Amino acid sequence: MAKPQAQSSEIATIARQELASRLQERALVILNVTPKESYADGHIPGSISLPVVDIESKARLLISNLDQEIAVYCAGPT
């Protein structure tokens, strides 16, 4: 399973169109990193909640596979 890894500090992005077309896909985990309250207020369908403050403690519990494709989003571009 050795994959060449792009070790750049740059963050790969995902466009809205691609995200929208892959909502149903199980191979993509969509992660909402806003606080629980704003997640409850509204989120992209199928996305799961993992607030930034919980990442270190809970990420491994939620997503065991390190190679899992994950799309991360928050409230806005800031």
Place this chain on the structure above:
Amino acid sequence: MGEQAVGLLRKLGYTNLRHYVGGMSDWVEHGGAVEKIDAPVQITTPRVSVNRETKNGLSCLELVADLPLDRLIGVWVGMIVAFGLVYWLAGLGMGWGLHVGSTEVKSDLDGFGTAMYFSFVTALSIGYGDVIPVGPLRILAVGEGIAGLLIFGCVISKLVSRRQEELTQEIHRTTFEDRLDRVRTNLHLVFSDLGAVQQLQAEQGALPDQVLRRLESTVRVFRGELQTIHDLLYRSHVEPDEETLESILANLVVCLQSLVELNSSLPARAEQSVSLSTGLKSVSALANEICGECVPRVYAPALKESMDQIQELARKLI
């Protein structure tokens, strides 16, 4: 915040990360569908039923003490008025009425006021001594004094413990909500993991060891969540609202279906690792106990139906 999150995840070792920069605001702006979680789960006050043995006269007092605050005050005032009426009527000719100094209080309107006044003063154990009971009324007055104090004590303790009760309730509610949240998220992950395994299998035929190991851990997580749901249905003294339960059960059905499908194409039981086969066995045992008729509470027909479905799937899993 998104970038910070990606950084944190990368530090934890995740490699396949992508950032949707626009976030929620961009999504909404371009008309993307939005899902919401409705108002927090409504949970009724957990009623802790105390096993109460009927012990002589005290059980009567406990019965009173269990009343809500407003009723309790009502009982207290009612009792004082009733005693007042008795004091007043006792003056009717029998010569047992209340006395002010050495003159008897008459059973007229004026006397009524005096009787009520005496009743309140007695119940509050003030006892000015300006109005005094005579004869058998003295026993009655002592009795009223005792009852008045006890009930008043209950009122005070209710007032004091009110805040405490609110806090406990709040703690119950938050832990409960947290637990349900976790169940939902984990079921979702189990489902996506099972899906991924299924996809791999479709592509490659037999499953490589690594995938089987992953399946093992997925089944373990699933088992844990199933246990929680099982507890929720059987033991919990807080009842989840039906909507939440419905979504959880629906998730559970989907996960089980996926697992059943997968199971039918797995290598024979003998070739499976011990951990996987025991995991599957306990999943099926737990799910087998979830059906509309066997859970202690009665739920809406739709919920019963999905519970029955869960049992049916559990039997297929063995």
